[in-house]
Amino acid sequence: MACAYWRDGRVWRCITPGAYCPKAARTRYGYAKVTGRRYKCSVYDNGQWRWKRV
Numbered sequence: 001m002a003c004a005y006w007r008d009g010r011v012w013r014c015i016t017p018g019a020y021c022p023k024a025a026r027t028r029y030g031y032a033k034v035t036g037r038r039y040k041c042s043v044y045d046n047g048q049w050r051w052k053r054v
Contacts, residue, residue, distance in 0.1 A: 003033050015039060015051050029054070 003014040012030035015021070021030070021041035026049055030039050039051040 005033075012041075017051050017053065019051055021049050021051050023049075025049075 005012070005014045005016075007013075007024070010028060012021075012025050012028060014033035015030035017032050017037075017039055025041040026043075028041055030041065030051055031037065032039060032051075038054050040054045041049055042052040043049050044052075
């Protein structure tokens with residue numbers, strides 16, 4: 001089943017792991033669209049914000 005990237009209160013749904021995350025998602029949690037695993041929008045050493053496995 002296809003799903004769309006969306007915000008559900010304080011978490012995000014249908015995220016793509018490793019992808020850039022929006023400014024509104026910074027330090028928030030999201031759930032992967034395929035596996036349902038939990039990720040966090042984290043800043044990397046190069047200053048980019050991406051979905052990172054927690």
